[in-house]
Amino acid sequence: DQQVKQNSPSLSVQEGRISILNCDYTNSMFDYFLWYKKYPAEGPTFLISISSIKDKNEDGRFTVFLNKSAKHLSLHIVPSQPGDSAVYFCAANYGGSQGNLIFGKGTKLSVKP
Amino acid sequence: DAGVIQSPRHEVTEMGQEVTLRCKPISGHDYLFWYRQTMMRGLELLIYFNNNVPIDDSGMPEDRFSAKMPNASFSTLKIQPSEPRDSAVYFCASQGNDEKLFFGSGTQLSVL
Numbered sequence: 061d062q063q064v065k066q067n068s069p070s071l072s073v074q075e076g077r078i079s080i081l082n083c084d085y086t087n088s089m090f091d092y093f094l095w096y097k098k099y100p101a102e103g104p105t106f107l108i109s110i111s112s113i114k115d116k117n118e119d120g121r122f123t124v125f126l127n128k129s130a131k132h133l134s135l136h137i138v139p140s141q142p143g144d145s146a147v148y149f150c151a152a153n154y155g156g157s158q159g160n161l162i163f164g165k166g167t168k169l170s171v172k173p
Numbered sequence: 174d175a176g177v178i179q180s181p182r183h184e185v186t187e188m189g190q191e192v193t194l195r196c197k198p199i200s201g202h203d204y205l206f207w208y209r210q211t212m213m214r215g216l217e218l219l220i221y222f223n224n225n226v227p228i229d230d231s232g233m234p235e236d237r238f239s240a241k242m243p244n245a246s247f248s249t250l251k252i253q254p255s256e257p258r259d260s261a262v263y264f265c266a267s268q269g270n271d272e273k274l275f276f277g278s279g280t281q282l283s284v285l
Contacts, residue, residue, distance in 0.1 A: 094273070101279075103266070103276030103277050103279050104216070104264075104276050106274070106275070109273070149215075162218075163208075163215060163216040163217075164215065165214075165216075166216070
């Protein structure tokens with residue numbers, strides 16, 4: 061059973077508009093969440109993270125929102141740029157544990173000029 | 174630092190052959206992970222090491238898969254014998270003192 065779910069395999073957005081990528085989780089023990097970005101033929105790279113003690117974290121054009129009661133997080137990209145076109149993975153872990161990050165299956169974002 | 178280095182980048186082999194994937198983690202990182210990416214299952218953890226010791230290998234699909242970390246700067250993932258369903262991208266990642274993983278560029282494995 062998937063503990064981290066990204067229900068939209070793909071998303072297409074116009075350049076300059078907002079991109080919203082969603083992620084749901086089932087394990088209430090998760091207390092740290094991360095987003096990774098992956099370009100073709102490269103490994104995933106860390107983008108932004110959020111601890112469960114917060115409900116929002118912002119880094120430039122990227123903002124992650126966490127709704128613990130709904131077990132839902134989202135990544136907002138504003139404004140979207142063609143270079144943001146990539147696969148975005150949501151990941152979670154718990155207990156301050158270094159180790160097993162659970163990943164979603166990813167959402168492929170296409171930003172059209 | 175050059176980041177996590179994986180080799181080879183691409184591997185094409187025939188069913189039944191042995192395959193060895195290699196990884197050099199970032200210097201100073203205590204954790205090393207092997208992931209496999211497929212369309213069906215996404216990124217799934219196969220095994221991870223802490224200070225060269227295997228901690229959790231529950232993700233290793235079968236006995237045909239084995240992984241070693243003989244020292245802090247090198248790890249291998251071996252598949253023997255390989256099967257077509259093993260075709261995937263295999264990623265190595267390392268981790269230091271926080272939750273961020275640093276991934277290598279991956280090995281694209283095709284078993285014919």
